[in-house]
Amino acid sequence: MTRAGIEAELHADFADFSLRVSLSLPGRGVSALFGPSGSGKTSCLRALAGLLRPRGFVRFADEIWQDDAKKVFVPTHRRAIGVVFQEASLFAHLSVRGNVEYGLRRVPPAQRRIALEQAIELLGIAPLLERRPQTLSGGERQRVAIARALAVSPRLLLMDEPLSALDVGRKEEIIPYLERLPHELDLPIVYVSHAPDEVARLADHLVVLRAGQVLASGPLSEVLVRLDTPIRLGEEAGVVLLGQVAEHDETWALMCVSFPGGRLWIRRENLPLGTTLRLRVLARDVSLARSPHQDASVLNVLPARVEAIGEDEHPADALVRLTVGESALLARITRRSVARLDLHPGQTVWAQIKAVAVLR
Amino acid sequence: MSAGAWAALALSLRLAAVTTLVLFLMGTPLAWWLARTRSRFKGGVAAVVALPLVLPPTVIGFYLLLLMGPHGPVGWLTQRLGWGLLPFSFSGLVVGSVIFSLPFLVQPLQNAFEALGDRPLEAAATLRAGPWDRFFTVAVPLARPGFLTAGVLSFAHTMGEFGVVLMIGGNVPGKTRVASVQLYEFVEAMEYGEAHRLALVLVLFSFAVLVLLNFFGQGKR
Numbered sequence: 001m002t003r004a005g006i007e008a009e010l011h012a013d014f015a016d017f018s019l020r021v022s023l024s025l026p027g028r029g030v031s032a033l034f035g036p037s038g039s040g041k042t043s044c045l046r047a048l049a050g051l052l053r054p055r056g057f058v059r060f061a062d063e064i065w066q067d068d069a070k071k072v073f074v075p076t077h078r079r080a081i082g083v084v085f086q087e088a089s090l091f092a093h094l095s096v097r098g099n100v101e102y103g104l105r106r107v108p109p110a111q112r113r114i115a116l117e118q119a120i121e122l123l124g125i126a127p128l129l130e131r132r133p134q135t136l137s138g139g140e141r142q143r144v145a146i147a148r149a150l151a152v153s154p155r156l157l158l159m160d161e162p163l164s165a166l167d168v169g170r171k172e173e174i175i176p177y178l179e180r181l182p183h184e185l186d187l188p189i190v191y192v193s194h195a196p197d198e199v200a201r202l203a204d205h206l207v208v209l210r211a212g213q214v215l216a217s218g219p220l221s222e223v224l225v226r227l228d229t230p231i232r233l234g235e236e237a238g239v240v241l242l243g244q245v246a247e248h249d250e251t252w253a254l255m256c257v258s259f260p261g262g263r264l265w266i267r268r269e270n271l272p273l274g275t276t277l278r279l280r281v282l283a284r285d286v287s288l289a290r291s292p293h294q295d296a297s298v299l300n301v302l303p304a305r306v307e308a309i310g311e312d313e314h315p316a317d318a319l320v321r322l323t324v325g326e327s328a329l330l331a332r333i334t335r336r337s338v339a340r341l342d343l344h345p346g347q348t349v350w351a352q353i354k355a356v357a358v359l360r
Numbered sequence: 361m362s363a364g365a366w367a368a369l370a371l372s373l374r375l376a377a378v379t380t381l382v383l384f385l386m387g388t389p390l391a392w393w394l395a396r397t398r399s400r401f402k403g404g405v406a407a408v409v410a411l412p413l414v415l416p417p418t419v420i421g422f423y424l425l426l427l428m429g430p431h432g433p434v435g436w437l438t439q440r441l442g443w444g445l446l447p448f449s450f451s452g453l454v455v456g457s458v459i460f461s462l463p464f465l466v467q468p469l470q471n472a473f474e475a476l477g478d479r480p481l482e483a484a485a486t487l488r489a490g491p492w493d494r495f496f497t498v499a500v501p502l503a504r505p506g507f508l509t510a511g512v513l514s515f516a517h518t519m520g521e522f523g524v525v526l527m528i529g530g531n532v533p534g535k536t537r538v539a540s541v542q543l544y545e546f547v548e549a550m551e552y553g554e555a556h557r558l559a560l561v562l563v564l565f566s567f568a569v570l571v572l573l574n575f576f577g578q579g580k581r
Contacts, residue, residue: 090483
């Protein structure tokens with residue numbers, strides 16, 4: 001069941017680029033707007049927030065936030081949003097508590113769905129409440145900013161590169177909180193980022209922007225396996241699989257992660273059964289065979305169906321899109337191998353997965 | 361100090377207090393507009409606000425006298441409204457002082473508002489604060505040092521004015537004879553002892569104001 005999400009039609013002309021975007025985002029989960037700087041992703045987010053007024057149309061669920069044809073424009077403070085900016089932008093004249101309560105006090109009690117205590121607990125900022133923003137570390141500040149945005153009980157959370165001003169250590173401090181949010185609060189999130197690792201870890205839905213236009217849009221797993229305009233998160237083509245810890249094998253120090261369509265054995269980690277994991281499988285780590293090859297060292301060999309064969313960057317290589325049950329995989333093999341194995345769409349093959357990375 | 365000197369000093373303080381109050385009410389919206397507008401009139405308005413910095417006070421006084429006099433448009437209006445004529449009255453002094461000290465209030469405030477940037481106000485908007493709410497709960501508290509500087513400078517500058525006061529206020533004891541004019545009187549009358557005492561009081565006052573300003577300025581950093 002999908003709830004009505006966000007529909008937006010945004011047109012704007014800036015000095016250095018023009019925005020021509022039509023967005024359709026689901027009403028749950030994390031939608032990432034991904035692209036290099038200057039691609040228009042922040043402009044899109046600001047338009048959803050009402051901080052920028054391009055020409056066009058914005059609808060969230062059953063509310064029209066902007067409709068130029070009807071001269072409708074709901075100002076920012078009347079939109080049921082929470083916004084987290086790149087820099088925390090805390091109010092320097094208020095304590096942490098004052099900051100978190102600032103928005104809360106402006107929301108009628110009947111509309112409060114997230115309790116102050118819940119926001120404070122979710123971001124772990126209880127020990128910081130009496131501090132001044134100036135005395136906090138970058139990571140702490142951003143956690144306070146997220147709690148402050150949640151305390152207004154938004155129906156939509158907008159995050160504009162919330163981690164990009166932080167160093168690697170601080171990012172690792174915040175990401176677990178971000179991973180928990182969509183599950184704990186059932187709150188749709190629009191997440192703007194140019195960092196592939198953040199998108200791979202957080203996004204359910206991916207919109208790729210280039211030079212003010214949408215290059216690709218859809219569920220993360222579908223967008224990443226497109227062969228016509230290959231979308232790479234980082235250097236390498238690959239997919240992200242969502243799975244659960246299904247089994248531990250003490251003898252060989254392995255654990256089994258089941259995902260829609262199969263099971264993968266990976267190195268054991270001390271995680272309870274049922275823990276949700278994101279796994280990244282790069283195309284270069286998947287090879288194909290016509291038979292299951294019981295005599296090879298590869299641990300994970302899954303039956304797969306060839307969906308399509310496309311070109312890769314190097315003329316020697318081909319990218320093969322596979323389905324394994326309900327999931328899709330990409331394999332990079334040489335074109336010579338495609339010919340030798342006589343691969344064609346619809347064929348059943350064995351995918352040998354040499355490496356699986358747990359995203360965290 | 362003689363009773364006349366004390367009365368002049370009290371009048372100066374009263375004038376400065378009323379002027380500063382009026383300036384805050386009028387100048388704050390103006391400073392806010394100047395800090396945030398992208399209007400093409402911004403440059404012109406900013407120049408008009410800054411004009412008292414470079415014009416001789418007597419020029420301002422002269423034009424105000426004409427405007428507020430019986431044949432000027434402002435004078436015509438005040439008479440029609442039953443307020444009488446403003447020149448040579450305390451109200452007239454206030455009008456003159458407000459115009460004369462306008463840049464001393466508007467410029468520090470404008471700088472303080474500009475230094476805020478858009479971000480705190482945007483953040484407040486995303487936290488359900490409407491425009492007035494944002495102004496009073498975010499912009500004003502964050503611009504507090506600017507308000508302090510603006511208030512102190514306007515007050516002190518009004519205390520020190522002479523030319524405008526003389527042109528439109530004249531020299532009516534207890535009504536328009538402020539400290540600076542009284543000092544001039546003393547010198548004219550060659551009462552140097554009185555002049556010395558009043559001048560010293562004014563020097564001490566100005567010094568105290570600057571020390572205070574410095575003290576608060578340091579406290580904020």
